[in-house]
Amino acid sequence: MSSCHHENIDLKYKLFRSNRKTLSIIIEPNRDVIIRAPNKMSKSSIEEFIFQKQGWIFGKLAEFDRNGEITHYNFVDGEIFNFMGEKYVLQITRTDKKRTNVKVHKNILSVTTLANNSIQIKNAIIKWYREQAFEYLSKTTHQYYIQFKNKAKHELIEVKIRTYKRKWGSTSSKGTITFNWKLMMAPKNIIDYVIIHELTHLIHMNHSKLFWNELHKYYPDYKMARNWLKSNGYLLEIA
Ligand SMILES: [Zn+2]
Numbered sequence: 078m079s080s081c082h083h084e085n086i087d088l089k090y091k092l093f094r095s096n097r098k099t100l101s102i103i104i105e106p107n108r109d110v111i112i113r114a115p116n117k118m119s120k121s122s123i124e125e126f127i128f129q130k131q132g133w134i135f136g137k138l139a140e141f142d143r144n145g146e147i148t149h150y151n152f153v154d155g156e157i158f159n160f161m162g163e164k165y166v167l168q169i170t171r172t173d174k175k176r177t178n179v180k181v182h183k184n185i186l187s188v189t190t191l192a193n194n195s196i197q198i199k200n201a202i203i204k205w206y207r208e209q210a211f212e213y214l215s216k217t218t219h220q221y222y223i224q225f226k227n228k229a230k231h232e233l234i235e236v237k238i239r240t241y242k243r244k245w246g247s248t249s250s251k252g253t254i255t256f257n258w259k260l261m262m263a264p265k266n267i268i269d270y271v272i273i274h275e276l277t278h279l280i281h282m283n284h285s286k287l288f289w290n291e292l293h294k295y296y297p298d299y300k301m302a303r304n305w306l307k308s309n310g311y312l313l314e315i316a
Contacts, residue, residue: 087301088127088134094118100126104137139308147314152195158186158202159313160209162264169198179205203258203315210238210258218254218272222279224295229279245271245306248278262313263306270302 090102090110100123101113114123127134150156156167165186172178177190179201192198215236222233234252241257248254254275260268273296281288292299 087298087304088131090127092123102127102130102134104134108138110134110138135304135308147312147316149316150195150199152198152202158315159262160186160206161213161261161268162266167202177201199315206261206315207238207258210256210261211236213261213268214238214256214272217269218276221269221272221276221295225276225279228291229276231279231282233276233279243310245310246275248275248282250282252279259313259315262315263309266298267302267305270296270299271306274299 088110090112092112092114094114094116097113097115099115100118103111105111112123112127148157152167152169154167154169158165158167160181163184165181165184168185168187170187170189171193172189172191174189175191177188177192177197179186179188181187186202188198188201190198190201192201218233218236222229225233231248231250232252233254235254237253237255238258239255240259244257245260246254246256256271256275260271274292277288277292277295280291289299296302
């Protein structure tokens with residue numbers, strides 16, 4: 078397995094050389110990227126080709142991902158929930174106490190509740206995600222902000238949590254950074270990418286070349302994270 082690092086494209090591929098005359102790329106349904114190349118072709122020419130074809134490659138990978146369906150939950154024991162890159166099995170315990178308690182312990186998402194319908198359990202789980210989002214995202218954003226403080230044109234005032242359909246975060250010139258709680262279903266390195274992306278907006282309030290150059294200094298692998306969100310973002314849902 079080789080890794081392509083041309084222009085920060087993070088892509089692993091399998092390279093097969095032969096006496097063929099041309100290069101070919103195929104993506105297998107298991108997401109393996111197979112490159113067939115002439116014996117004498119240099120690694121940099123191969124990676125240049127990957128660079129040219131990146132739109133097609135990541136589009137194909139996303140297509141295979143989309144065949145993975147969004148999980149439709151019934152909010153019953155045994156269902157799997159994603160939280161910061163880990164999987165947790167839902168375990169519901171009945172209680173006669175009024176207060177619903179949600180926590181993770183080992184690989185269990187434990188809901189102790191009086192509620193006996195799925196909507197109440199769903200709401201309790203979403204409330205828990207929002208609380209975790211606020212705790213992790215506000216703490217981590219303030220920690221990273223230390224590195225941005227001197228350059229930032231806008232001071233970080235507060236971190237808020239919201240529900241967005243198709244957005245992971247936003248930053249206002251008043252210094253408010255708002256995150257989508259659904260981000261907590263992504264792996265930690267992706268969550269941190271979104272935090273750093275939003276903090277970079279305190280320096281550049283747009284997506285100009287300057288913005289991406291700046292972001293690259295704080296998060297060199299940003300293209301990988303963007304591609305991950307493009308391909309997998311739609312799966313971060315509790316439906
Ligand atoms: Zn942005």
